Amino acid sequence: MNERQPARRPGGRSARVGAQVHQAVTDLISERGYGNFTVGEVAARAGVADSSIYRRWGSLETLLTDVALTRLNAQSPMPDTGSLDGDLRTYAAAVAREITGPDGLALLRLAFALAGTGDQGLKARDALRAERTQQLQSMLDRAGERGEDAPSAFDVLDHVLAPMYIRVLFGMELTPDYVDGLVDRIL
Amino acid sequence: MNERQPARRPGGRSARVGAQVHQAVTDLISERGYGNFTVGEVAARAGVADSSIYRRWGSLETLLTDVALTRLNAQSPMPDTGSLDGDLRTYAAAVAREITGPDGLALLRLAFALAGTGDQGLKARDALRAERTQQLQSMLDRAGERGEDAPSAFDVLDHVLAPMYIRVLFGMELTPDYVDGLVDRIL
Known part of the structure; x- marks a missing residue:
């Protein structure tokens, strides 16, 4: 992500271009799928x-x-409820809602697509994972600072997120009880 | 799978046709990816x-x-070592080896592909999951019959298989210690 300009004024030209480009990418992904469009096509669609x-x-x-990442941060932001229990349950429920929605497995599709595009793609995939893991770790660190006994971000990935993703991919239902049970298990 | 003829004599014509068709499918998947070939093309390639x-x-x-399923059964068959501990460790290690190999995520790719082909595909995906879960459950039932306290097939899916798949998809290494740790956790 270090290629991004650090500062964008909300409402400024940079923000407008960013929003247009993001929308163009979202549209092209849904129309053609990953791997079937170029930077030039994104630019043309966004008018930049x-x-x-x-x-x-x-x-x-x-x-x-x-x-x-923008989509993830909008749809399942890291909560800050004041307790580890509240944060994890809120987060798990948001992820469950997101991944059972339309194109909920977008993140897995993207990981597959990036893995198929050589070094550049592998780096981008690793950056995506690192960024999201780091966000999750910040939430868990806040719990640690409050004196709570928090699991690691990898525990949450392995035992809360991974089962939910794999179950959705294989067509199994995610009930609220099931999702809560995953959180109970790591707390 | 109920469309399959129940009996195939090994070495007979049916087995030969089966092997030719399987090979044709494997070749077409690796050349074109899922969703990019038809039954007619498989037939032509297989000479049937x-x-x-x-x-x-x-x-x-x-x-x-x-x-x-044929690939899974060949590459990570359900072991029968005489103990739950041995069976689960052997199975987890075989899956780890398989999914970190070339096109190790074939099963996830197939699940995505089937989910995109309507009812027929969803049914096939569910049948694949049911068949594999049932094989796993048989292994766990043997442990139960020996008086061992076995987890459910869904526990193994959620807390051993899912984390390994998601880690590989996101480019994380599966060390033998990590894989053993997943097994320790559910035993």
Whole structure:
């Protein structure tokens, strides 16, 4: 993500371009699927120059992960309820809701797509994972600072997120009791 | 799978056709990816009539899951070591080896592909999951019959298989200690 300009004024030109490019990517993914469009096509759809995209994101892969992270942060932001129990249950429920919605497995699709595009893609996939893991770790660190005994971000990945994703991929239902049970298990 | 003929004599014509068709599917998946070939193309590649494929498998989706199950059974068969501990460790290590190999995530790719092909595909995906879960459950039932306190097949799916798959998909290494730790956790 270090290709991104650090500061964007909300409502400024940079924010407007960012929103147009994100929308163009989202549309192209839903119309054609990953791997079936280029930076030039994103630029044309967004009405911006190719060079604006390369300057800001550096590559299509980095842009795709930025769009995915923006979506994740909007749909399942890391909660801050004041307790580990509340944070984990809120987060798990938000993820469950998101991944059972339309194209809920977008993150897994993106990981597959990035893995198929060589070094650039693998780097982008690793950056996506690192960023999201770090967000999760911050939530768990807050619990630690309150004196709560928090699991690691990897425990949450392995025993809360992974089962939910795999169950949805294989067509199994995620009931609220099931999701709560996953949280109980790691607390 | 109920479209399959129940009996195939090893070495007989039926077995030969089965092997040719499976090979054709494997080749077409690796050349073109899922969703990019038809029953007619499989038949042409295998040198058999389309009708032979429809008679035996009923649909492309059923054929794809049959190929996937055959691969799974060859690469990570359910072990029978005489103890739950041995069975689970052997199985987890075999799955880890398989999914970190070339196209190790074939099963996840297939699940995505089937989910995109309507009712027929969803049914085939569910049949694949049911068949594999049932195999796993048989292994766990043997442990129960020996008086061992076995987890459920869903526990193994959620807390051993799912974390390994998601970690590989996101580019994390599966060390033998990590895989053993997952087994320790559910035993």
